[in-house]
Every structure is written in C-alpha cells, then in structure tokens.
Amino acid sequence: xxDKDSVEKYLENNPQFAKEYFDKKxxxxxxxxxxxxxxxxxxxxxxxxxxxxxEAAIIFELVQELQKPGNMEQSMHKVLQRIALILQADxxxxxxxRGRNGIPELATSLFDVTPTSKxxxxxxxPQSEIVFPLDIGIVGHTATTKKPQNVPxxxxxxxxxxxxxxxxxxxxxxxxxxxxxxxxxCLGVIMALNKIGADAFTPEDEKLFHKYMNFAQVIxxxxxxxxxxxxxxxxxxxxxxxxxxxxxxxxxxxxxxHKALYTVRIYLNCERYSVGLLDMTKEKEFxxxxxxxxxxxxxxxxxxxxxxxxxxxxxxxxxLLEGKEEIKVIPGPPADHWALVSGLPTYVxxxxxxxxxxxxxxxxxxxFQKEAVDxxxxxxxxxxSLPIVNKKEEIVGIATFFNRKDGKPFDEHDEQITEALTQFxxxxxxxxxxxxxxxxxxxxxxxxQEMLMYQSRCTKDELQSILNTNEKFGSEPEDCDQKEMYKLxxxxxxxxxxxxxxxxxxxxxxxxxxxxxxxxxxxxxCGIRMFFELGVVEKFKVPAETLTRWMYTVRKGYRAxxxxxxxxxxxVGHTMFCLLQTGRLRKYYTDLDAFAMxxxxxxxxxxxxxxxxxxxxxxxSPLARLHGSSILERHHxxxxxxxxxxxxxxxxxxxxxxxxENVQHLFDVCIIATDLALYFKKRTMxxxxxxxxxxxxxxxxxxxxxxxxxxxxxxxxxxxxxxCDLSAITKPWEVQSKVALMVAAEFWEQGDLExxxxxxxxxxxxxxxxxEQLPKMQCGFIDFVCSFVYKEFSRFHKEIQPMFDGxxxxxxxxxxxxxxxxxxMKAIEEEKKKLxxxxxxxxxxxTASHLSEAEKCMIVGAYxxxxxxxxxxxxxxxxxxxxxxxxxxLAGGGGGGGGGGGxxxxxxxxxxx
Ligand SMILES: [Zn+2]
Numbered sequence: 054x055x056d057k058d059s060v061e062k063y064l065e066n067n068p069q070f071a072k073e074y075f076d077k078k079x080x081x082x083x084x085x086x087x088x089x090x091x092x093x094x095x096x097x098x099x100x101x102x103x104x105x106x107x108e109a110a111i112i113f114e115l116v117q118e119l120q121k122p123g124n125m126e127q128s129m130h131k132v133l134q135r136i137a138l139i140l141q142a143d144x145x146x147x148x149x150x151r152g153r154n155g156i157p158e159l160a161t162s163l164f165d166v167t168p169t170s171k172x173x174x175x176x177x178x179p180q181s182e183i184v185f186p187l188d189i190g191i192v193g194h195t196a197t198t199k200k201p202q203n204v205p206x207x208x209x210x211x212x213x214x215x216x217x218x219x220x221x222x223x224x225x226x227x228x229x230x231x232x233x234x235x236x237x238x239c240l241g242v243i244m245a246l247n248k249i250g251a252d253a254f255t256p257e258d259e260k261l262f263h264k265y266m267n268f269a270q271v272i273x274x275x276x277x278x279x280x281x282x283x284x285x286x287x288x289x290x291x292x293x294x295x296x297x298x299x300x301x302x303x304x305x306x307x308x309x310x311h312k313a314l315y316t317v318r319i320y321l322n323c324e325r326y327s328v329g330l331l332d333m334t335k336e337k338e339f340x341x342x343x344x345x346x347x348x349x350x351x352x353x354x355x356x357x358x359x360x361x362x363x364x365x366x367x368x369x370x371x372x373l374l375e376g377k378e379e380i381k382v383i384p385g386p387p388a389d390h391w392a393l394v395s396g397l398p399t400y401v402x403x404x405x406x407x408x409x410x411x412x413x414x415x416x417x418x419x420x421f422q423k424e425a426v427d428x429x430x431x432x433x434x435x436x437x438s439l440p441i442v443n444k445k446e447e448i449v450g451i452a453t454f455f456n457r458k459d460g461k462p463f464d465e466h467d468e469q470i471t472e473a474l475t476q477f478x479x480x481x482x483x484x485x486x487x488x489x490x491x492x493x494x495x496x497x498x499x500x501x502q503e504m505l506m507y508q509s510r511c512t513k514d515e516l517q518s519i520l521n522t523n524e525k526f527g528s529e530p531e532d533c534d535q536k537e538m539y540k541l542x543x544x545x546x547x548x549x550x551x552x553x554x555x556x557x558x559x560x561x562x563x564x565x566x567x568x569x570x571x572x573x574x575x576x577x578x579c580g581i582r583m584f585f586e587l588g589v590v591e592k593f594k595v596p597a598e599t600l601t602r603w604m605y606t607v608r609k610g611y612r613a614x615x616x617x618x619x620x621x622x623x624x625v626g627h628t629m630f631c632l633l634q635t636g637r638l639r640k641y642y643t644d645l646d647a648f649a650m651x652x653x654x655x656x657x658x659x660x661x662x663x664x665x666x667x668x669x670x671x672x673x674s675p676l677a678r679l680h681g682s683s684i685l686e687r688h689h690x691x692x693x694x695x696x697x698x699x700x701x702x703x704x705x706x707x708x709x710x711x712x713x714e715n716v717q718h719l720f721d722v723c724i725i726a727t728d729l730a731l732y733f734k735k736r737t738m739x740x741x742x743x744x745x746x747x748x749x750x751x752x753x754x755x756x757x758x759x760x761x762x763x764x765x766x767x768x769x770x771x772x773x774x775x776x777c778d779l780s781a782i783t784k785p786w787e788v789q790s791k792v793a794l795m796v797a798a799e800f801w802e803q804g805d806l807e808x809x810x811x812x813x814x815x816x817x818x819x820x821x822x823x824x825e826q827l828p829k830m831q832c833g834f835i836d837f838v839c840s841f842v843y844k845e846f847s848r849f850h851k852e853i854q855p856m857f858d859g860x861x862x863x864x865x866x867x868x869x870x871x872x873x874x875x876x877x878m879k880a881i882e883e884e885k886k887k888l889x890x891x892x893x894x895x896x897x898x899x900t901a902s903h904l905s906e907a908e909k910c911m912i913v914g915a916y917x918x919x920x921x922x923x924x925x926x927x928x929x930x931x932x933x934x935x936x937x938x939x940x941x942x943l944a945g946g947g948g949g950g951g952g953g954g955g956x957x958x959x960x961x962x963x964x965x966x
Contacts, residue, residue: 140262243269525544593705615799617663622657629654739769
C-alpha cells in the first residue's frame with residue numbers, strides 16, 4: 054500500500070494518468086451530485102470542485118443545444134460525445150426505430166461516436182444504414198422490452214448478436230443501452246460500448262448514463278413531435294385533397310387519378326412517382342383464343358392478378374417532382390421500361406401487397422435499373438409500391454413512389470399516407486365506371502337517334518316531290534345558286550303551295566277548315582304555306598329546302614295511328630295559325646313568337662304511340678321511366694328538339710343565339726302545355742287575364758297589358774295550345790262526328806291493350822263495350838273541359854266566337870244522340886225494375902241508374918281526365934253506395950269546379966242532361 058506522499062509524487066510525475074483518473078472517477082461523482090441536486094463538496098480545494106464547475110458547463114451547453122431548432126441527429130451527436138467522455142466509453146451509437154412493410158426495425162443513425170469524432174463521420178448515410186429487426190441483439194432487446202441494459206460481458210449474454218460487429222469489424226465486449234420512449238412506443242436506442250480501462254461499466258456508470266439520457270430523450274421527443282405533426286398534416290392534406298378531387302365530378306379513370314395525384318404531390322414527400330394502369334379485360338376475344346385452342350400458341354402462364362387477369366400495364370403515368378416538374382405519359386410501355394423492369398409492379402399486381410423497399414440497388418430479388426433511368430439523371434434508391442384496388446376488390450393499377458425527399462427509406466407513416474391515397478383512388482374508380490356507363494348510354498342514344506333520323510328524315514326524292522328543283526333548275530337544292538333559290542322561294546309562294554283561301558275548297562284562314570278533302574302529302578304544302586302567310590320565311594331567312602325538309606320530316610315523325618297522327622298534328626298547327634291570324638291574337642306576340650308557336654303546334658304530338666300517359670306508366674314503358682311527369686309531352690318536345698339540332702332540318706338556323714334560345718323556350722312552354730293535366734292549373738290565371746282586358750277601351754292598352762308581361766304571354770300561349778289541341782270539338786258537325794269516332798277508336802284500342810297486355814278492365818271511355826255511351830261522354834267532356842276554353846277565348850277576342858259556336862252546335866248534336874240512348878236505356882231500366890221488384894229483398898244494390906244525370910256527367914268528365922292525365926293524380930275516391938266513384942279534386946281552379954263552362958263553379962247541374 055503506497056503512502057500519501059508517494060501517491061502525490063506519482064501523480065505529479067504522471068499528469069496524463071492523473072487527468073484520466075479524475076476525468077473518469079471524480080468527475081462522475083461530481084456530476085452525480087449535480088444531477089441529484091445535492092452538490093455537496095467536502096473538500097473545497099479538491100479536483101471535485103473544479104470538475105463540478107466544468108460539468109455544470111457541459112449541462113449548460115447541452116441545455117443550449119436543446120433550444121437549437123432543427124437537426125435532431127446533430128444534437129444527439131453532441132449528447133453522445135459528452136456521455137462518451139463522462140462514461141469513458143470507447144464508442145457510442147444511436148439507432149432509430151421505424152416500421153416498414155408492417156415489421157418494426159432498427160437502423161443505425163449515429164455510429165462510432167467518441168468525444169472527439171466528427172459529426173459528418175458518425176452520421177450514417179441512408180444508403181449505408183445497418184438495419185436489423187427488433188428480435189436481434191441487445192439493442193433489439195432494449196427496444197422490445199423498453200428497458201435499459203447493462204451487459205458486462207457480451208459473450209455471456211445469450212441476447213447478444215455479433216450481426217453488427219461482423220459488418221463493422223468492431224469487437225464488442227461490454228455495453229450499456231437505453232431506450233428512448235414516447236408513450237408506449239420505442240423511438241430509438243442509445244448504446245455505449247466498451248469501457249476504457251475497465252472490463253465493464255459499473256453501476257455508477259449506469260446511473261450516470263441514465264441520468265444523461267434525459268437530454269437524449271428530450272431531443273428525441275422534440276423530433277418525434279415535429280415529425281408526427283408533419284405526418285398528420287400530410288395525411289390530412291392528402292385525404293382532403295384527394296377526396297375533393299376524386300369525387301368532384303365524373304370523369305375517366307386516368308383523369309381522375311391524375312387530378313388526385315397531381316394535387317397531393319407535395320404531401321407525398323418523394324422525388325418521383327408513377328402510376329401503372331392495368332388492363333381490366335378478363336376474357337380474351339374468341340379469335341385470340343383460337344391459336345391457343347389449336348395448340349399453335351402456348352397458353353399464358355405469366356403472372357395474373359388475384360381475380361385472374363393477365364398482368365398488362367396499358368399505360369404508365371410518370372410524375373417527376375424534383376427539379377423541373379414534369380409528367381410523362383407512356384402508353385403501352387415495353388416490359389423493359391425502367392418503371393416495370395424490376396418486376397416489382399407486376400409482383401404487387403399479382404399479390405396485392407404493399408412493398409416498401411430501401412436501398413433497392415442492393416436488392417437481389419427485384420433487379421431495379423442501377424444507373425440513371427433517363428436524361429434527368431434520376432437514380433432509384435428507395436421504393437414504395439402499392440396496389441390501387443376498386444370496390445370490387447380488383448387491382449386496377451399500381452402506384453409506385455420513389456426516393457423519399459430526405460433520402461431516408463419510406464416508413465410506416467409514408468405507407469399509411471400513400472395507402473389512404475390509393476384507397477381513395479380505388480373508390481373513385483366506381484365513379485369512373487359510372488362515367489363510363491353514362492358515356493356509353495349517351496353514345497347508344499346518339500346511335501339510336503342517328504338510326505331514327507335515317508328512317509324519319511325527309512329523303513332527297515321526297516324533297517324533290519315538293520321543291521322539284523331538278524326539273525326547274527336541273528340541280529339539287531343545295532347546288533342551286535342564290536338567284537335560283539330566290540326564284541325558288543317565289544315559286545314556292547306562288548305555285549308550289551296551294552293558295553291559303555282555296556285548298557280543295559277549304560280556307561286556311563277559317564277555324565272551320567277541314568283536312569278531310571286534303572291528302573296528307575298536300576297538308577305538308579299547306580303547312581309550308583302558313584309559314585309564308587305568317588311572313589316568317591323571308592324575315593328569318595328560312596332556306597326553302599330546310600323548311601320543306603323539316604315539314605316533311607315532322608309529318609314522317611307522326612306514326613300511322615288512328616287519331617294522334619299527322620292529320621292531328623297538322624290541325625293543331627293550323628288552329629294555332631288561325632288563332633294568331635284570324636283570331637288576331639298575334640298582336641301580343643313578336644314575329645318570332647308566332648313562328649315558334651306554329652312550329653311547336655305542328656310538332657306537339659310527334660311520335661305519339663296511340664296510348665296515353667297513364668298507359669305509359671302502367672305498362673312501365675321506357676318513356677315513363679325516362680320522364681316523371683307529362684311523359685308523352687316531354688317526349689314530343691325532345692323529339693322536336695332533336696330535329697332542331699339537325700342542321701339540315703333546322704328552320705331556325707339563321708337566328709341569333711339569343712333568338713334560338715327563346716325559340717327553344719317557347720317550344721318547352723307550348724308542347725308541355727298540351728298535357729291536359731296542366732290545364733286546370735292555368736284556367737284561373739287565364740280567366741283573370743281575360744277579365745282584366747275586358748273593360749279596356751283601347752286596344753293598345755290590352756296589347757301593352759299582355760305583351761309587356763312575359764308570363765301573361767306564356768299563359769295565353771299555353772291556353773292557345775289547349776284550344777288548338779281540342780279544336781276538333783269546335784269543327785263543323787260532319788267533321789267533329791267523324792273525328793270523335795277516331796278519338797274513341799284510339800281509346801278503345803288502348804282499352805283492348807289494357808285488357809290483353811295489362812290484364813285490366815278499361816274505364817268505360819276506353820271500353821269498346823261502352824261505345825253507345827260516347828255521345829254522353831262527349832257532352833261531359835265539352836262541359837267539363839272544352840267549354841271553358843272557347844267561351845273564355847271568345848270573350849277575350851270576339852274573332853274567336855266561331856269556335857265557341859261550333860262547340861255549342863256539336864254539344865247539341867251529341868246531346869240529341871245521348872237522349873236517344875237515354876230513352877233506350879230508360880226502357881231497359883224499367884224492364885229491369887220490374888224484374889228487380891219481382892226478385893226483391895235480395896239486398897240493395899246501387900247501379901249507375903241510381904245516379905242523377907248531372908252526377909253521371911261529372912263522372913264521365915272525370916273519367917276522361919283520369920284517362921288522359923295520370924300526372925294530375927289527384928282523384929279523390931268518394932264511396933257512393935257500394936260503388937266507388939272517382940272525382941277529380943279541382944282545387945285551385947276557381948272556375949273549374951263546376952260543369953257549366955267555367956262559371957265560377959256555380960252550377961253542378963248539367964243543363965241539358
Ligand atoms: Zn294533340
């Protein structure tokens with residue numbers, strides 16, 4: 054045992070040893086004291102005091118380091134250096150924990166740290182990271198257990214693995230480790246290796262180490278918080294933006310993906326990414342199967358998607374985000390394209406796995422292109438590849454992300470963010486499918502329209518049958534020059550079309566005009582004639598051949614059915630012409646209005662099928678599925694607009710855009726107005742206009758009252774359409790009696806269909822077994838529907854009186870017939886009564902004969918409306934005796950409730966019955 058003097062002498066002669074001794078021994082004690090908050094220096098002159106002051110300086114330095122923003126590794130390096138010094142550890146190291154592909158792992162971050170080593174030399178470049186799973190070695194054990202370890206002799210510890218030593222050539226003897234933990238997660242591990250001048254770290258070293266770890270822990274937490282904040286904000290941005298882009302509108306898959314991927318590009322934190330789109334065809338064309346079936350070609354044995362498709366990338370979209378941003382689209386990429394050559398996208402398409410690969414150059418399963426992939430000099434380092442799966446669980450594409458921006462491998466957070474994105478992309482495919490279907494439907498519709506046009510369009514020969522340019526000028530109308538066309542118009546006016554006042558003795562200017570003496574072909578010419586009479590052909594520069602073609606095509610658009618055929622279409626157009634001209638209603642309208650109104654009237658029932666709206670609904674016809682209300686009317690309107698859309702048929706071709714839009718609107722109003730169900734909605738409004746203009750002394754005043762108010766103009770226009778549509782009821786008796794039979798015949802045909810197709814009993818109006826009741830039904834129809842229209846129009850313009858007169862004349866004819874029928878029925882009734890009285894006491898039973906005549910009329914009128922107009926659908930079922938009777942709720946129509954021609958619902962008695 055040496056004495057005090059010799060020790061002192063030894064120390065003085067060996068200053069290096071003295072320094073090292075105090076460094077490791079005394080300083081540690083001083084620090085322990087410093088951390089425990091009890092710096093208790095016993096000998097004021099000792100090294101301990103001096104060292105305590107030095108250690109305070111170290112702590113202060115580290116605290117300062119903590120306040121520096123930014124680089125976690127750099128701060129951590131400083132802490133490790135100081136600990137190495139204090140512990141006399143040969144080396145220090147820092148490992149980061151992360152997850153990839155669902156497996157946690159540790160990666161070297163700082164290595165070989167000594168008190169004097171350079172940060173740059175210790176920082177591990179992502180490409181040279183040593184990565185190992187958590188179940189390897191003491192460090193892995195520390196991360197798993199989240200408990201610090203002190204291993205005095207690694208050779209005696211079964212947990213020790215020489216995995217890292219083998220890679221570095223270092224020889225570990227003893228070690229201290231400490232886990233850096235946030236909540237329940239291990240973020241990293243710090244280790245100290247090999248105690249200098251001793252075999253192991255002492256418990257004191259351990260204590261000191263743990264205390265110093267507080268600094269490391271704070272640094273790590275700071276970094277972790279900042280990183281997670283970044284992750285969360287990226288995640289929310291990606292979700293937010295991709296969601297908004299993906300569901301913004303219907304579009305095709307490529308555009309959909311592109312919009313989403315482009316919008317979120319900055320949040321993806323990578324240098325480049327690509328999307329490979331997969332062919333969705335499941336089955337080959339039969340002719341491609343032949344060579345395989347014949348054995349000429351080997352069946353496909355290559356990779357297939359889980360749902361059995363061959364893996365074929367039909368397009369790659371490549372996004373470059375580094376340097377100059379660029380998007381490359383590679384249709385039909387070759388198999389050796391750099392984005393595919395590794396086989397990774399195919400692997401992902403085959404298995405549906407998420408593949409997160411670091412340091413791909415070193416990978417031997419997938420052979421990525423090692424050199425720059427293109428002229429940009431881009432080299433693949435890390436890759437994250439994910440499948441895009443649609444709702445049907447089919448892989449529609451592969452998204453691959455290259456090189457995280459900080460050079461590190463993609464981690465579990467990157468996986469989660471990109472997975473959320475690809476999930477959205479997958480869902481959006483549903484939208485794309487819908488879009489695709491819609492497109493297909495649109496194209497099918499176009500084709501159907503084209504076919505229809507081919508069938509219904511006026512042919513060259515038909516055009517010639519009216520225009521006759523071949524004979525007159527030796528050329529087709531489109532080859533005629535300006536002069537000839539002018540001449541053509543003149544000829545048209547003078548010779549081609551019959552004179553307005555003598556069409557086989559009929560006058561187009563009279564409400565009583567009958568189409569019976571005129572052939573259907575000639576009616577086309579009459580139609581054209583009326584446009585000339587209106588003066589709209591010249592004014593709106595309607596080419597003669599277009600007008601002819603249009604008129605001819607409208608005629609062909611009407612089906613050859615019993616009543617709603619071309620003759621009906623023509624008559625409605627004609628009555629519109631008469632109301633405007635003869636009835637002098639034109640004064641409220643512009644020339645263009647008049648043009649559109651007559652044209653719309655001609656078209657108003659085009660392509661009618663001889664059955665009413667109720668039948669469309671009951672038979673679930675495609676039309677009923679397409680239109681919710683005014684089913685047929687909307688179809689007539691669409692048909693008319695289709696004609697307008699065809700250039701060679703567009704009589705409004707020389708209008709300005711605004712004018713054309715106005716015409717379209719007038720068509721809407723006019724054609725939809727022919728739905729009788731809407732008639733009751735406009736009755737009172739129309740009556741109010743008539744009431745308002747009646748006391749006006751000056752014509753000017755009435756014109757201003759109507760024409761300055763677009764709504765009043767439209768209401769009158771709509772009522773005019775009703776007046777036109779029902780005008781057959783106002784025609785001379787010999788015309789009306791025939792037309793009424795045609796109407797009835799069409800109804801009976803529908804009744805037959807209801808019986809045979811729908812297996813339903815038709816209402817009496819449509820039941821040919823009730824044909825004898827026709828006169829009575831006509832009376833009801835006149836009283837409940839028609840009378841109001843013509844009475845009010847006659848009150849509005851006395852020029853329209855002939856229509857009302859015609860109506861009343863027909864009313865008395867129908868009534869006469871009805872009375873004959875009634876008398877006959879009465880005789881039968883009396884006969885029956887006698888029989889009933891004889892049988893008697895079998896219980897009371899109501900039959901139609903128990904009703905008053907007025908009630909019968911109401912029922913008939915109501916039946917008519919129900920039959921025609923399912924869409925008003927407001928019948929109230931009133932139990933009357935044991936038979937339910939349908940009544941229409943005519944609420945809202947102030948003048949509509951009663952039967953007496955709209956006299957404010959005053960009377961419910963039918964004056965004639
Ligand atoms: Zn009609």
